[in-house]
Amino acid sequence: MQPVVTWYDVLDVMPGAATEEIQDKYDAKASLLRPELIAGAPSAVITAVSRAQQLLDTARRVLGDPATRARYDTVAGIRRSGGGLVPEESFPSEPGLGPEDFDLPVGTRGAELFGGLMALTDWLAPHPGPPRRVTVPDVRGLFYPVCLQIAGRVGLRIRSIQLTEHPMPVEGLVVGQSPRAATKARRVSELTVQVWHPPR
Numbered sequence: 001m002q003p004v005v006t007w008y009d010v011l012d013v014m015p016g017a018a019t020e021e022i023q024d025k026y027d028a029k030a031s032l033l034r035p036e037l038i039a040g041a042p043s044a045v046i047t048a049v050s051r052a053q054q055l056l057d058t059a060r061r062v063l064g065d066p067a068t069r070a071r072y073d074t075v076a077g078i079r080r081s082g083g084g085l086v087p088e089e090s091f092p093s094e095p096g097l098g099p100e101d102f103d104l105p106v107g108t109r110g111a112e113l114f115g116g117l118m119a120l121t122d123w124l125a126p127h128p129g130p131p132r133r134v135t136v137p138d139v140r141g142l143f144y145p146v147c148l149q150i151a152g153r154v155g156l157r158i159r160s161i162q163l164t165e166h167p168m169p170v171e172g173l174v175v176g177q178s179p180r181a182a183t184k185a186r187r188v189s190e191l192t193v194q195v196w197h198p199p200r
Contacts, residue, residue, distance in 0.1 A: 004137045004154060006076055007059040009146050015078050019064055026060040029143060032170055037198035045163070045196045048175035051141030130155060130187060138181030144172040144195050155187040160195050167197030 008015055011025040033049050033056075041049075063069050073079040134154045139147040144160065151158045163175065176194035179185055 004135075005139075005142070005150055006078070007062045007072065008078075009150060010055045010059040010142065011063065012143070012146055013063075015073065017063075019066075022060060022063050026056055029171070030056055032143075032173070032198065037168075041196070044175050044194075045173075048141050048173055048196070052143075052173055055141055132187055133184045134187050136177075136179050136181055136183050136185050136191065139174045139177055139191075139193060140181070142174050144174060144193075147174045147193055151191050156185065156191040157188060159190050159192045161192065162197075163194050164197040164199050166200045168200055170197060172197045 008017070011017075011022060011029070013021055013025050017025075030053065033053050038045060038049050061068070062072050070079075134156065136156070137150050137154060139150055142150070148158055160172075162172075164172075172195035174193045175196045178192045185191070
């Protein structure tokens, strides 16, 4: 199963991103964490900046090396071992059942009857919905646009609290959250995040 937050998410790149793009994204995000931009910031901001830098460094190290990246992609479920994203196979609609298992007339009428039977079987089969409760991800130390993606992925709504009175027009950094990470919350409930920007 793919993790909720991947190293691709941390850098905000797609799994097929080139090494140069990974480095460019790393440089752009790391430039927002420079010491002169966080001078005088509250301790929660300093902690989040430290965590963000560690996340960025690890993401660049894992994704910047082709061999390490290939291993990570396989372990994280992003790519399958020995091939692309999806193996070339044919899947019957029900395990172990195929057209040869039914005694149906051949020809157009038989195909229509079989198609209708398969559609009815699919309609009657249970289709479980998404879970009602989800585990709250840890979004502290992630940049705000990435936080939005992660929250949307697990089904949470975001309410943001801007901590900087006169922010620079750059991506904000999530420095706090409620509810805490790893707690259970109802799907579509609210995740409140505190977002810090370097001041102008």
